[in-house]
Amino acid sequence: MEKRYGDNVVLRGLNFDVAKGDRVTLIGPSGSGKTTILRLVMTLEEAEGGYIFVDGEPLTHEERGGARVEMKGSHKHRLRQRIGMVFQQFNLFPNMTVMQNIIEAPVHVLGMSKKAAIAKAEGLLEQVGLADKAHSHPLELSGGQQQRVAIARALAMDPEILLLDEVTSALDPEIVGEVLGILRHIAETTDITMLIVTHEMQFARDVSNRVLMFDGGRIIEEATPEVMFSNPQHERTQSFLQAVLGNPMVEAAE
Amino acid sequence: MNVVWEWDKAFEVLPVLLSGFFQVTLLVTVLSTVIAAVLGLVIAIVRRSAPRPIGRVVGFVVDFIRMTPIVVQLLFAYYAFLNVSPIVIGIAVFGIHYSTYMAEVYRAGIDSVPESQWEATTALSMSRYRIWTAVVVPQALRATAPALGNYAISMFKDTPFLLTIGVVEMVQAGLIFGGNNFKYLEAITIAGVIFLLASYPTSLLIGRLEKRLAFSN
Numbered sequence: 001m002e003k004r005y006g007d008n009v010v011l012r013g014l015n016f017d018v019a020k021g022d023r024v025t026l027i028g029p030s031g032s033g034k035t036t037i038l039r040l041v042m043t044l045e046e047a048e049g050g051y052i053f054v055d056g057e058p059l060t061h062e063e064r065g066g067a068r069v070e071m072k073g074s075h076k077h078r079l080r081q082r083i084g085m086v087f088q089q090f091n092l093f094p095n096m097t098v099m100q101n102i103i104e105a106p107v108h109v110l111g112m113s114k115k116a117a118i119a120k121a122e123g124l125l126e127q128v129g130l131a132d133k134a135h136s137h138p139l140e141l142s143g144g145q146q147q148r149v150a151i152a153r154a155l156a157m158d159p160e161i162l163l164l165d166e167v168t169s170a171l172d173p174e175i176v177g178e179v180l181g182i183l184r185h186i187a188e189t190t191d192i193t194m195l196i197v198t199h200e201m202q203f204a205r206d207v208s209n210r211v212l213m214f215d216g217g218r219i220i221e222e223a224t225p226e227v228m229f230s231n232p233q234h235e236r237t238q239s240f241l242q243a244v245l246g247n248p249m250v251e252a253a254e
Numbered sequence: 255m256n257v258v259w260e261w262d263k264a265f266e267v268l269p270v271l272l273s274g275f276f277q278v279t280l281l282v283t284v285l286s287t288v289i290a291a292v293l294g295l296v297i298a299i300v301r302r303s304a305p306r307p308i309g310r311v312v313g314f315v316v317d318f319i320r321m322t323p324i325v326v327q328l329l330f331a332y333y334a335f336l337n338v339s340p341i342v343i344g345i346a347v348f349g350i351h352y353s354t355y356m357a358e359v360y361r362a363g364i365d366s367v368p369e370s371q372w373e374a375t376t377a378l379s380m381s382r383y384r385i386w387t388a389v390v391v392p393q394a395l396r397a398t399a400p401a402l403g404n405y406a407i408s409m410f411k412d413t414p415f416l417l418t419i420g421v422v423e424m425v426q427a428g429l430i431f432g433g434n435n436f437k438y439l440e441a442i443t444i445a446g447v448i449f450l451l452a453s454y455p456t457s458l459l460i461g462r463l464e465k466r467l468a469f470s471n
């Protein structure tokens with residue numbers, strides 16, 4: 001992938017694969033391009049070069065006769081339905097109730113009946129511990145509750161790929177745990193492929209099977225969480241983890 | 255000649271004014287407001303999402319309408335469409351004229367919907383139609399309803415311009431009565447009071463609406 005903002009080259013020559021069912025955590029200093037990658041996969045940004053494939057199909061562009069050709073809107077729309085995203089700032093629709101937020105896409109995008117969508121939404125709200133908030137408006141909820149609704153809303157589409165961009169960074173510390181607990185549970189009980197950006201290293205360690213360390217828009221190290229957190233090879237990774245963890249997790253691991 | 259207020263003339267002109275008010279002034283205001291509110295929204299959406307050239311043309315027409323006085327537009331439409339009833343001309347001209355102002359209000363409202371809301375609609379693969387009708391317009395309206403209401407009041411107060419094309423709205427009805435009775439002061443004063451009595455509660459209602467439209471209750 002190639003991605004620039006004006007003169008600022010954010011990604012250059014980035015290339016990586018994610019297998020079905022992988023839980024990949026992207027770590028790295030602020031500005032290293034982690035969010036940009038998730039946004040490219042969600043088609044919220046356009047790349048200047050390169051190709052993203054989902055299940056073998058080109059997402060936004062394909063190579064045709066040596067040229068980079070944009071895919072049709074309908075193709076993007078179809079493929080995008082298999083991808084869900086949870087944002088750092090929740091991004092719930094404030095003009096809708098919690099229930100309306102969750103059933104919007106299942107009803108109007110997937111064509112599910114309203115009844116079935118509501119039943120499903122009730123199950124998801126139960127799962128995120130907000131069964132009694134179906135008829136509340138998002139702005140009546142705390143940050144942690146809003147984020148749990150946002151998780152339910154993303155899951156209501158049965159995504160095959162779930163993108164999580166620092167989903168606990170905007171939350172009060174005492175709330176972080178319950179949101180991570182829900183995500184942990186989802187990771188254990190589904191086979192959704194996940195791309196996770198987080199600074200919660202214990203969570204990354206518990207949930208992911210691969211960790212990619214980014215710096216300056218490139219992957220400088222890749223490893224399993226066990227290796228990455230206890231025995232990082234690259235000097236940049238060591239200093240990054242040191243800074244994030246205070247003291248390295250090496251001790252905790254032993 | 256002394257100016258004398260005559261109560262009996264005042265009571266005589268009141269029904270004349272009220273009939274002009276309900277049959278013309280209010281009718282034109284309500285219908286023109288509906289036209290302006292709908293057309294204004296269409297203009298705002300076209301300018302935001304239609305291809306550049308179309309947006310440019312619409313923008314030019316909108317600026318042209320806004321930069322010319324409504325009286326000139328009324329007279330122009332009146333002489334250009336002599337076979338159309340003046341009241342219909344009036345409703346159309348007021349609706350179109352004010353739609354250009356309401357379009358600006360909507361534009362500001364649409365711009366006030368944060369980028370992150372659009373991103374959420376993309377992440378949910380929502381259709382263009384649902385994005386506009388379920389997310390953007392409801393949120394934009396909340397920000398714009400008071401300003402739209404205020405334009406409706408302005409339009410209401412502009413309705414006496416209809417007399418330039420011979421529509422007998424409230425003020426014109428009062429002038430005709432005045433001409434027949436050589437008494438203008440009562441008619442004009444009471445017309446003014448009726449305008450005030452109608453506008454003021456409406457503006458209070460708009461204030462209430464503003465509060466009710468807030469997202470949480």
Ligand SMILES: Nc1ncnc2c1ncn2[C@@H]1O[C@H](COP(=O)(O)OP(=O)(O)O)[C@@H](O)[C@H]1O
Nearest residue numbers: 005008010028029030031032033034035036037
């Ligand atoms: N909308 C934008 N406009 C301009 N530059 C941007 C924008 N978004 C991100 N960037 C730049 O892209 C780089 C990568 O940002 P980002 O992907 O957000 O990093 P991370 O998520 O790793 O902190 C940064 O240098 C940032 O300043």
Ligand SMILES: [Mg+2]
Nearest residue numbers: 034035036166
């Ligand atoms: Mg980021």
